Amino acid sequence: MTTTTATIAGTTDVPLIPRDTLFGNPERAGVQISPNGKWLSYLAPLDGVLNVWVMPVNGGDARAVTDSTDRPIRSYGWSWNNEQILYVQDKGGNENTHVYAVDLETGTTTDLTPGDEVKASLVGGHRDRPDQILVQTNARDPQAMDMVRIDTTTGDAEPIFLNEDGFVGMVPDDDWNIRVRTRMTPDGGSMSEFRDSPDGEWRELDRVGLEDAMTTSTAGFDKTGKTMWGIDARGGDKARFVAIRPNLDGTFERETIFASEESDVADLMLNPITQQPEAVATNRLRKTWTILDPAVKPDLDALAKLVDGEVEVIDRSGDDRTWIVAYLVDDGPVQYWLWDRDAQEGRYLFTNRPALEGLPLVKMTPVEIEARDGLMLPCYYSLPAGWNGEAKLPLVVMVHGGPWARDSWGYNPYHQWLTNRGYAVLNVNFRGSTGFGKDFLNAGNREWYAKMQDDVNDTAQWAVDQGWADPERLAIMGGSYGGYATLAGMTRDPELWACGVDIVGPSHISTLLSTIPPYWAPMKVMFETRVGSQDDPEYLDSISPLTHVDRISRPLLIGQGANDPRVKISESDQIVEAMEASGIPVTYVVFPDEGHGFAKPENNNAFNAVVEAFLAEHLGGRVEPMAGEIAASTAQLRNLGGLEFDGVKAWDPAAEPAAVAETTISFDALGPEQQAKIQEVFAQIESQVPEPQRPFAYPAIATQLRTQAASAPEEDRDAMLYAAQELERRAKASGQGG
Numbered sequence: 001m002t003t004t005t006a007t008i009a010g011t012t013d014v015p016l017i018p019r020d021t022l023f024g025n026p027e028r029a030g031v032q033i034s035p036n037g038k039w040l041s042y043l044a045p046l047d048g049v050l051n052v053w054v055m056p057v058n059g060g061d062a063r064a065v066t067d068s069t070d071r072p073i074r075s076y077g078w079s080w081n082n083e084q085i086l087y088v089q090d091k092g093g094n095e096n097t098h099v100y101a102v103d104l105e106t107g108t109t110t111d112l113t114p115g116d117e118v119k120a121s122l123v124g125g126h127r128d129r130p131d132q133i134l135v136q137t138n139a140r141d142p143q144a145m146d147m148v149r150i151d152t153t154t155g156d157a158e159p160i161f162l163n164e165d166g167f168v169g170m171v172p173d174d175d176w177n178i179r180v181r182t183r184m185t186p187d188g189g190s191m192s193e194f195r196d197s198p199d200g201e202w203r204e205l206d207r208v209g210l211e212d213a214m215t216t217s218t219a220g221f222d223k224t225g226k227t228m229w230g231i232d233a234r235g236g237d238k239a240r241f242v243a244i245r246p247n248l249d250g251t252f253e254r255e256t257i258f259a260s261e262e263s264d265v266a267d268l269m270l271n272p273i274t275q276q277p278e279a280v281a282t283n284r285l286r287k288t289w290t291i292l293d294p295a296v297k298p299d300l301d302a303l304a305k306l307v308d309g310e311v312e313v314i315d316r317s318g319d320d321r322t323w324i325v326a327y328l329v330d331d332g333p334v335q336y337w338l339w340d341r342d343a344q345e346g347r348y349l350f351t352n353r354p355a356l357e358g359l360p361l362v363k364m365t366p367v368e369i370e371a372r373d374g375l376m377l378p379c380y381y382s383l384p385a386g387w388n389g390e391a392k393l394p395l396v397v398m399v400h401g402g403p404w405a406r407d408s409w410g411y412n413p414y415h416q417w418l419t420n421r422g423y424a425v426l427n428v429n430f431r432g433s434t435g436f437g438k439d440f441l442n443a444g445n446r447e448w449y450a451k452m453q454d455d456v457n458d459t460a461q462w463a464v465d466q467g468w469a470d471p472e473r474l475a476i477m478g479g480s481y482g483g484y485a486t487l488a489g490m491t492r493d494p495e496l497w498a499c500g501v502d503i504v505g506p507s508h509i510s511t512l513l514s515t516i517p518p519y520w521a522p523m524k525v526m527f528e529t530r531v532g533s534q535d536d537p538e539y540l541d542s543i544s545p546l547t548h549v550d551r552i553s554r555p556l557l558i559g560q561g562a563n564d565p566r567v568k569i570s571e572s573d574q575i576v577e578a579m580e581a582s583g584i585p586v587t588y589v590v591f592p593d594e595g596h597g598f599a600k601p602e603n604n605n606a607f608n609a610v611v612e613a614f615l616a617e618h619l620g621g622r623v624e625p626m627a628g629e630i631a632a633s634t635a636q637l638r639n640l641g642g643l644e645f646d647g648v649k650a651w652d653p654a655a656e657p658a659a660v661a662e663t664t665i666s667f668d669a670l671g672p673e674q675q676a677k678i679q680e681v682f683a684q685i686e687s688q689v690p691e692p693q694r695p696f697a698y699p700a701i702a703t704q705l706r707t708q709a710a711s712a713p714e715e716d717r718d719a720m721l722y723a724a725q726e727l728e729r730r731a732k733a734s735g736q737g738g
Helices: 019-023 294-306 413-420 438-442 451-465 481-492 509-514 518-530 537-542 545-551 569-581 601-619 672-688 691-709 714-733
Strands: 029-033 039-046 049-056 075-078 084-089 098-103 109-111 120-125 132-141 144-151 157-161 169-172 178-184 190-194 203-208 217-221 228-232 240-246 252-258 265-270 277-283 287-291 310-316 322-328 335-340 345-351 365-370 376-382 393-399 424-428 469-479 499-503 556-561 587-591 636-640
Touching: 019 413, 019 601, 029 075, 029 310, 029 322, 039 075, 049 084, 075 120, 084 120, 098 120, 132 157, 144 169, 144 518, 157 178, 169 217, 178 217, 178 518, 190 217, 228 265, 240 265, 252 277, 265 287, 277 294, 287 294, 294 310, 294 335, 294 345, 365 451, 376 413, 376 451, 393 451, 393 481, 393 601, 413 424, 413 601, 424 451, 451 469, 451 481, 469 481, 469 601, 481 499, 481 545, 481 556, 499 601, 509 518, 509 537, 509 569, 545 569, 556 569, 556 601, 569 587, 569 636, 587 601, 672 714, 691 714
Parallel strands: 393 424, 393 469, 469 499, 499 556, 556 587
Antiparallel strands: 029 039, 039 049, 075 084, 084 098, 098 109, 120 132, 132 144, 144 157, 169 178, 178 190, 190 203, 217 228, 228 240, 240 252, 265 277, 277 287, 310 322, 322 335, 335 345, 365 376, 376 424, 587 636
16 A cells, blocks of 8 residues: 555645654653652653653752663552652553562662562552552452552561452551452442441441442541542432441441532542542533632632643642642643642643644544434544535544443544544444443443444434535444444444454453453453343354454454453454454454553554554545554554555564464373362363353463463463363364364
8 A cells, every 4th residue: 555645635734743743652741749749750751661750849850760671651659758669560461560669769679569470559658657558469369359568668568458258349448447348249239348447347338239330339538537438329310429427326327528410420639638528520521620628729729720721630749738730631732730839839840742732733522412312422523624614524433442431521642643634533422431420321231232332323423414524434443342342333334334443352242251350250240230141142142243243344453462361362363263264354463562452652653553554545544654663563464454554564473483382282291280270270160151151262261371371380381281272172172163
C-alpha cells in the first residue's frame, strides 16, 4: 500500500500531527508532592522509558530516582518517611505487579513483594507509621488477596488479615484494623460484615442483591473509626454518598450526605487528616463538583477562576497547606499548578505535553443519543478540523472496555489522531456502562451480543442521520470488551461495518471464563450472572463471535499481547485460525512483550501505524508514512490480511527464538512431586470448569501452560509441559483440538 497524506473530501488541508506527538511519552505527568512539602515528583522519560523524577518544590535540578529500562512505570507514590518512593510494576504485561521501594539517598531498589507468580498492590501508607505500608498480595494463595503490613526499610512483612474465605473487599480503619469484609454471593450480589474492634465478633452489615451490587458498597472510615463512608443506590436509581454508623443494638444508621438524579457519585474529596468529606462530584456528560465543607470553598472557588478547564486536586502535602492541581481540557495538554492555601496563590509548574500547544486540535462534544428502545446513551464525538459542514465523513465508533466502565469528556489522543486523519470519532456509553445509575448498568445484564450491541449500532445510525457520517464508511474499534464488541459487530452485523479493529478482545465467552487469572476466581460469579453461566454452553456459544466467524465479510485487524493474563492470546489465535480455515482475510499483530494492552510507547506507536494504514485502506483517511515504527517495536505481523506496508514484511516465526520444544513426555518418567503438581492442575480445572465446557477450555489452558513453561524453573517445566500435552490430547479426542 502506498501511503498518502491526501485530504478527505470536504476538509481543509490541516497539518498532519505526528503519531508520536499524540501517543509518545509525556514530557512530565503524574505530579505529586512529598508529605513534608519539600519535594515535587513526576513521571518523565529516562532513555525513552517513563521513570520517577524528583526535584525541590521551589525549583532546582530534577533527577531520576528509578531506572526502569524496559517497561514504563505508571503508578507510584511517596513513603510517609519522605525518604523513599514506592512504585508498582509488572513484567511483560503479565499483571503480576510487585511493590518496590527506592531509597532516595542510596538509590537502592527493593522488591517488597517477591515471588514469580505473586500479584501485589499498594493500599496506602500512614502519617503515624512512616516506615510502613499496607499491601494486598496473593503470595499465600494465588486465588486470595491477603492484607499485609510491610516495613519499607527492612522488608519485614506481617499479615493483618488472612483472606481464607474468598473475600473480594477488605476495608481497614485508621489503625489498620480490617473492620469490613465483603464477599460475592451466588446470585451475583454481595454480603458485607462489620466488627467494632480487631477482636470483635463479625456481624452482617449489608446483604445486597445483584441489581445493587455494583452501586452499593463501603469504601472507608473517618479518622475516629466511628463513621464509615460508602455509596448506596438501594431505594432509588443513582448511587448516593452515605455515612454509616453502628448502633449499640447491632443495627446501623445510614445518613445520605449527597444525592443527585444526574448520575452516580463520581468522585470524592476527603480531608487527608480527618478523612471527612469536603466535596463530591457527579458526572453524566461533564464532571461537576459540589462543596460539602465550607473550609475548602475559598480554595475551590479561586482555583475555578485561575485557569480554564476542569479542576482536579491530585495531591496534597501532609499538612494540607499545599495542593497539586491539574487543569483538564479537551483540546490541549494538562496544566499542573502548585496551590498555596495560606497565600491563596497558584504557581504554574508545567504541562504534560508541551508539543501539543499550537496544534490544530479539536473539541469533544457531549451528546445524549436515544437508543431504539428509548434508553438515553451519554456519548462524545469529535469532527475533523477544517470540515466544511457538508461532506459526509468516514466514522470510527470507539467502544470502551470493561464493560463495567465508562467514557468521559476530556483530552483523548484517539479523537485528536483520527480527526486529524479525516475521520469523525464517536465514543458510546452503551447500557451496562457504569456511573449512570443502576438501571442503566443492569440494562446490560445478559445483553452481550444483543442490546449492548444494538446501542453501538444505534449511535452509528444517529451519526448518519445527522448528515455528517457516511453510511458506507463506518468502522468499529475497541479494546478488551470493546474488542469483543468489534468482533460481535463484524459477525452479527457484517453489512453495517466497513471494517473493524479488535484490540485484546475475547472471541468466545466460555474460553474466556475458563482461563481468567486465579485471583479473579472470587469475582467469577459476577461474570456468570451478568454475562452468562458456564452451565449454559449453548447460550455462551450464541453470544460468542467465534461461533459466527463464517459471517465475517469485511476487513478485520486484531492486536494482541502475548502475555495478556485476562484475555489470553488463545482468544485471538482461535478466531484468526478459524478465519484462515474459512479463507477470510485478517490482519493480525502480536506483541510478545505486552499484556492486556500495549504499554511500551514504541509498541503502541507501531500498532497505531498499522491501524492508520488499515483505516486509510478501507475508509480513505490520511496517513503519516511509516518511519521504522515496526522495526523499532517487537511487533509480529503474523497476518497481513492482504495489506502491504512499505518496507515491512510479514512475521517469520523461524526468525524468532526457539520456543519450548513440544516433545512427548511420559507421566511415569516424572518424579512424585511433578506428578502431584500435574494432578493439582487437573483438579483445579475440574473444580472450576463445568464438564461440558472443558473441551473448549483445554486448548487455551494448554497454550497458557506452554507459555509459562518457557520461563519456569527446570523442576517445574516438564510437569507443565506434560499437563499441556495431556490437555491437547483430550481436546483433540473431543474434536476441539487442532
